[in-house]
Amino acid sequence: MDRRLTAIVGVTLLVALAGCSGLAGSTGGPGNGPGDQATLDGRIDVAADGEATASPDxxxxxxxxxxxxxxxxxxxxxxxxxxxxxxxxxxxxxxxxxxxxxxxxxxxxxxxxxxxxxxxxxxxxxxxxxxxxxxxxxxxxxxxxxxxxxxxxxxxxxxLSDDREAEVRERALQNAMANARDDADVLANESDLTIEGVHAVSTGGSGVSPYRVADSAAVAEGDAGGASTGIETGDVSVRVSVNVVYAVQ
Structure with missing residues (x-):
């Protein structure tokens, strides 16, 4: 009887300790405060790109x-x-x-x-x-x-100059966020979920694509005393990516 009682007490202690361990894991560690990822009922993670263009300056x-x-x-x-x-x-x-x-x-x-x-x-x-x-x-x-x-x-x-590039990048970010929300809406609808808001957002890679002209595209216009060399120009594009975490229910 003493051995059986000892075994039962031992099992009970293990269960109790396991429960304490689980509670420590859910409340401990950085980033687990109110509204953080660990407390979300549900989430949708979306990565999206956005692009904007402007004439060069x-x-x-x-x-x-x-x-x-x-x-x-x-x-x-x-x-x-x-x-x-x-x-x-x-x-x-x-x-x-x-x-x-x-x-x-x-x-x-x-x-x-x-x-x-x-x-x-x-x-x-x-x-x-x-x-x-x-x-x-x-x-x-x-x-x-x-x-x-x-x-x-x-x-x-x-x-682009620094100021113009900053303006175009802002529009590219706005387009990226709009694209992310469109993707999240589709995922939520297909999963019978409702988007409650944005839980977290961060930017990924970004880059500028200048417009380049080879020397063969420089065409002389007019005679020697006429107009100067004519050069073809084109828009410059700025591309960015974002990562957005949406809270859903």
């Missing part, structure tokens, strides 16, 4: 000057002279020095020179990024750069 033109010769120092001197000419032309047009950035400078032996030392040859490249806020002046600036010594127009990119 900033442009970056990538140009380059090149030089070649049998002497590396002479090639470097040619690049330096071209640099002075290019910067002088662009600043005289109205750009500041800060708007003309070097993105690459290189003087190296050519492949033919490495294969045949008797034909020692060097090639130099100086690439620039020219930034301007007047997107309508892109064609004119390209003409100025070419007239001032640029040998290549490599890429034209249209983007």
């Amino acid at each position: 900033r442009a970056t033109i990538r140009v380059a000057v090149t030089a070649s010769g049998s002497d590396a120092q002479a090639v470097g001197d040619d690049l330096a002279a071209a640099d002075d000419s290019l910067r002088a032309g662009l600043t005289e047009w109205g750009l500041t020095e800060d708007a003309i950035r070097t993105v690459r400078y290189d003087v190296s032996e050519t492949y033919e020179s490495r294969e045949n030392p008797e034909r020692e040859q060097y090639r130099g490249v100086h690439q620039y990024a020219i930034e301007l806020d007047d997107v309508d002046a892109v064609g004119e600036v390209i003409d100025v750069a070419i007239d001032s010594g640029a040998d290549e127009v490599q890429r034209i990119q249209f983007g």
Whole structure:
């Protein structure tokens, strides 16, 4: 009888301890206060994307000057002279020095020179990024750069200023939240649930897709004394994602 009584008491204690453990798990730990996820009767988690577009208000033109010769120092001197000419032309047009950035400078032996030392040859490249806020002046600036010594127009990119990007991102977030609610409504209806409100929301990834133009899209309009180079432009898009937790019953 004593052994049976001991066993019964032992089982009772285990059950009691298990109950205490369960209570501790439901009330302990961070983030389990009133209205937190652990106290929800039900939830729907939705991830959604949103996008918004706007016309660009900033442009970056990538140009380059090149030089070649049998002497590396002479090639470097040619690049330096071209640099002075290019910067002088662009600043005289109205750009500041800060708007003309070097993105690459290189003087190296050519492949033919490495294969045949008797034909020692060097090639130099100086690439620039020219930034301007007047997107309508892109064609004119390209003409100025070419007239001032640029040998290549490599890429034209249209983007957004910080203020414009913030405005477009806000609209993209609004679209993402609307898309999330649409998805949540469908899920709730299909599950015979009612959405009570938003329990939690966070943003995921985001990105800006600038509008890029290859050099082949730069078309000269008119004669030599006519209009400047015409450049095709397009909208810039901003895309964001959100994660929303809806409380449902």
